[in-house]
Structure formats: structure tokens, C-alpha cells
Amino acid sequence: MNLWNRLMCTCRRRSPWLFHMNSGSCNGCDIELVASLTPRYDAEQLGVRLEGSPRHADILCITGPVTRNAVGAIQTVYGQVCGPKAVVAIGSCPATTNVFIDSRTLDGPLNKHIPVDVFVPGCPPRPDAIIQGVAKAAEILAKRGNNPPAADAAPEVVGGGAAACACNECKEVQP
């Protein structure tokens, strides 16, 4: 690996720009994603920026259980993100369709339609778990570069609800 490639790898890891997409979510995970940019969690320390256009983004953050209406939009937006790119599925819904399983209006889970790199389960996941997931995705993206994701690569799962949280307050609330 020459010097330019190593520099590019570092820069990709240190500058993940996100595009947030809702595929029928209840808005619980969406506000947690926004909460991870607030002063308390401050994801900008990792270089994270929430972009308005999928053209600018590196990491696609998808929430929601993937309704039938959303499938086309997900595929369009995934195509609009320029490579190298990674996908983070935020919440339990895109991973398993959660409590909406077997619903006629759904066409989930998310990895039926696009390759997912990181799952952040939780209903909703904590902002620190989301930040951890984004950091993991940035690492995967930096290593992979412009190559397409390997067909047999197992997606990462980060965060574990209250057990993974370092603060003692949530252990008291959710034992």
C-alpha cells in the first residue's frame, strides 16, 4: 500500500458524511440520530456531517421497517450515493422488521434490497450506539475502498441496548 492510498484510507475513516433516510420509521430512531449530533454526544468530533443530498454522502443511514412504498426510493437513493459507500441500518426495524413482522404493507428486512454493512439494533438504539455504528461503517468503507462489498461478508452488529452503555443510569432503568 503506497503513501497516497494510506492517506486516502485515513481521510475516508476520519470524514464520514451521512445521508439519513426514513423507510417508514416511527420517528424514534430518527430523533436519536439527530440527538447524536447535539452537544451531549457531538458526533462532529469524528468528522460526521449530516448532508442534505445523497450525492455528497459516504454513509447511508436507513431507519424503519421498509414499507412497500419505500423500496423503490431506497434503491434510487442507494444508487445516487457515490462510491465508496456504506450502509448503516439504524434500529431493530430494518434488521428484522421488529413488531411489524408479517405485515402485508412491508417488504423488509432491509438487506433483501441493498447490502447492509452495519446493524445498530435497539428500539430505538442509544445515540452512542449509533455513533459507534457510524464509526464502524467508516472503518469498513476505508478498508474496502472502491471495491464492491464481498458477497459473503457478514454485516457487523454494534451496540447491545443497555448492557453496552457505559453510564450506570440506564442499567437502573432497564436492568
Place this chain on the structure above:
Amino acid sequence: MNLITALARLLVFPGLLFAVPAAWFFLWVERKAVALMQGRVGPPFMQPFFDFIKLLGKTTPLREGISGLLMKAWPLLAVSAAAGAVALLPVLPSSGGFEGDLILLLALLEVPSMCIIAAGFSSRSIFGEIGSAREAVLSVSYNVVFLLAIVSIAASQHTFRLEALAQLPASPLRWLGVLAILVCLPAKLHLNPFSLPNAEQEIYSGPMVEYAGPELAMWELSHGLEWVAATGLVATLAAPHVTLWWIAAPIFVVLSFAIVLLLSVLASATARLAIDTTVRFYWQCTLIFAVLAISSVLFMRLRS
């Protein structure tokens, strides 16, 4: 000798070798100041550099035909005009070399804004078109004040040459002009409260919405260079004249930094205004000062 000085100015100081790191530094100061004002830690020092290199390594969507070519050309034109504007600043007092007057500097400073308008329309995105229309309206409103302020400064000092302006002692009228230019800078740099063309929450990023990868990197760089050129212009007009270059250069850098800090704090303390409020602000409130400045200059010239 002249050619060497010209090349040194264009490529070293205050040209590219100084201007590009300074552009990244100013972009970082802007983001960091906003973060500190919001009680956050903010991005690391190297963040604009990481963003730039990362964007260079991204792919761009395939665009065919003349509009694809144009979309590649606009950001390059904007960067080269902004770099030329920075190189024109008379930071080093020694005369000769890459010289130009205030009119050329103003023209070069205006080119990136026109490129943004054209870029939004050639991207054919509805958000881009709205952003371009807003940029055009904004440009019409602040430029009247901006140009009147520049003309009043030049008329009060009897010269359009930048070198001469930097060397002459400042008159009270020049300070009025500098104040009017400072009021126009947030609109020129698309900062809050005049961040209408690239309003993130309403029209995503306006004219830049379709740009990706290296093209977007060039837009970021041209924005940074605009920061350096615009703050440098104010620093040149406001700085005291020093003949020793090793004192003049730090004074220039410190003054530019202070202006960047001032504008960033203003940006984080205010919210975005609507387009009609912005236009009214420039045409009703600020124009009075510019007209006052230019009429008093004309009056003084008639008397003398």
C-alpha cells in the same frame, strides 16, 4: 526580478502555497467557532483537509453531453478566480510583480458567485435552480452596497491601485467604507443570517445539490479561497502600513483571523432570514450608509 516576484506572489505568498492551507484553516475556524458557541467540542484541526482528500477519492456520476462538461468546468473556474483574487492582495509592500487594481480584484471576487449561479442551473435539479435564483437575488442586493463602498474608498483616496491604497494613511471615510464591506461579507460568503443560497434544511445544499466527489471538493476549496480573499481585502484596507514585510505579513494574517472569528460568531448567533427580509435589509438599511459614504466623498472632492 519582476517575473520571479510575480511567480512568488501567485504561487507562494499570498498565492496558492499560503492560500490553500489558509482556506482549510479558515473553514476549520468557522466550524470550530460554531461548535464552541453551541457548547460542543467540534471537528478536529485537520478536518477540512480530510474532507478535501476524501472527496478527491470519490467517484462522480457519469454525465453525458455539454451539461456534464459544464458541471466539471464551473468549480474549476471558481477555484482559479478565487486563487487569482488572493494572489492580487498587496500583503508584501515591495512593488512590482503580479499587480492589479481594485477593479480586477472585485471582478475576480465576483466570478465564484456567478459560477455558483450557472452551476445550479446546469445541474437541472429543482433545488439547484431555487438556490441559483436566490444567489442571483442576493448578489444583486449586496453588490450595490459593496461596490458603492469600494468606490467611496477609492474616490476618497484618489486611486484604484491596491498597492497605493494599502500604503496611504486611512481617512475616516475609509473606515465607513470598510464597515460597509464588512456588512456585505456574510452575504458574499453565504453565512448566517444570509445563508439563503445553500440553505441546508430547506433546499438541501442549493446549487451544489448534484455535485459529488472531486467537483464538490473544488467547490469547498473555492469557498475557502473566497474566505481568504474577502477577509484579506478587509485586512488590507484596515491594516496599518508597515514597510518591513516580516511585520506586515503577520499583521495581515492576524487581522484576517480576527475577521473570520467575528463572522463565525455572528453566523452561529443568528438564524437564517427569509429572502425578502434580506433584500430589504440591504436595499433599505445598509444602502443608506453606502450612499452617505459616497455622497460625502463627492462633496469633499467638489470642495477641494
